[in-house]
Amino acid sequence: MSYEFRSVPRILCEAGALQQVGHVLSGLGAQRVMLVCDPGIVSLGFAASAQQALHAAGCEVTVFDQVVPDPSASVVKQAAAQARAFKVDGVLGLGGGSSLDAAKLVALLVNSEQSLEAMYGTDNALGQRVPLVLMPTTAGTGSEVTWVSVITDEQQCKQVVYSPQLLPDVAVLDPELTLGLPPKVTAATGLDAMVHAIEAYTSRTRKNPIADSLATAALALLGRNLPKVLADGQDVAARTAMLQGSLMAGMAFVNASVAAIHALAYPLGARFHIPHGHANALVMAPIIRFNLAQAQRQYAELAAYLLPDQRFADEATAAEAFVLAIEALVRDSGLETRLSKLQVDEQAIPSMATEVVVGIRRLIDSNPRGMTEQDVAAIYRGIF
Structure with a gap:
């Protein structure tokens, strides 16, 4: 049998771990962080808590909170444009699988001249992403430990990016976010x-x-x-x-x-x-x-x-x-x-x-x- 197995370098599982994400990202060298989430994460107060933790660790923060279920290519492009304008050097994805999938692509697109469409498929993404931390608020997608991102294109078809660069540096599990x-x-x-x-x-x-x-x-x-x-x-x-x-x-x-x-x-x-x-x-x-x-x-x-x-x-x-x-x-x-x-x-x-x-x-x-x-x-x- 021959196979290849890839996995995330670090997993942190702890109740209340949201309070540690600032130190996790600053430890990766990030100082200007984009938080990628959806409006629900904002209304629950999780986005504010994440921002507070990031500020406490000395990080500057910009928030993109417009992720929708089955995120579209246009949403990902909007987030990437905002990240470039802020000169982001780290990304925190917080939410369900849609937010985490979008965050992965933003972390890869922010310093890339490659188009999103050119990344569709297997091993087509070029370059390196910025530091990336993913934190799920649902127990389902497993997106926090995969190198896959699924989005919806302009023709309402699913497109998938498979790339090892999409694996995060750290996956953070906090059960309090799922209560x-x-x-x-x-x-x-x-x-x-x-x-x-x-x-x-x-x-x-x-x-x-x-x-x-x-x-x-x-x-x-x-x-x-x-x-x-x-x-x-x-x-x-x-x-x-x-x-x-x-x-x-x-x-x-x-x-x-x-x-x-x-x-x-x-x-x-x-x-x-x-x-x-x-x-x-x-x-x-x-x-x-x-x-x-x-x-x-x-x-x-x-x-x-x-x-x-x-x-x-x-x-x-x-x-x-x-x-x-x-x-x-x-x-x-x-x-x-x-x-x-x-x-x-x-x-x-x-x-x-x-x-x-x-x-x-x-x-x-x-x-x-x-x-x-x-x-x-x-x-x-x-x-x-």
Whole structure:
């Protein structure tokens, strides 16, 4: 077996860690810092706390707080222009996956003459970024430990930048920032993290033993603690476990690949602005059921981590129990599971299926079972 595994150099996990971000960035040599976030982070007071911590460490700060879900190329360009004007030498991304993805690109674009469009794809980004610290406020995307940034272009299609320069210098986990997450956001982001672990473990293209170990550890943490945080959002220990599970699932998938669940979720986010975690949750159960014929062994292995208290007579029974458990988690999440209730246009299904199979081929190639446009359309129609 041959593979390459990359990871973030430093992880800081501590309740109240937001107060340390100034010293973390100044320790990296940053003096003029851009804080990249969304309006919600401002309204919660997290942006002000981050600014205070940065000022206390002697950093000057400019704030870009206009990140939106599924951030557009124009938003990233606006942030980069503001960063250049301020002569930024460090970036702090604070928020959900959209803010972290935008922050990564800003840190790379600020000193680059390369266009954003030229960076699309794998290993096309040139040059070095400024110091970068990423701090998630949801337990889901794992973006704080990946070298991937996903944005929406002018044609409402997802574009992905894969570049090792996007890995941050430090990922900071502070469970206190997740205590106020609404149950539906908690559910969507938690299921997103579980998808990362499952798709990493069953990947056909870059599966490897390090990613496997991270994926199984993540799935055990997420499966055990998602019901706890949905029942009690103030459970700090469970919130910490969710952040750790999300981070480990992020490390797993970025080194092993995601697959069809993400492929089918992308058009739902880009075209109909369904949040990424919710979009993954919509297609998660039917795709896992679809994959069962080819992924029975892997699903049986994962059952031991998701359902540790159960014993199974054979591989087929274990795999079926795993699929049923995923279906129950989605059903009990409190999320809307029908596309027709989320303003998705049924007439868009054929073109979405084409986009998935043709335009997002790399993810379909990683799926345990091959998929045609007809398969994809059938899954969309099955949840319409």
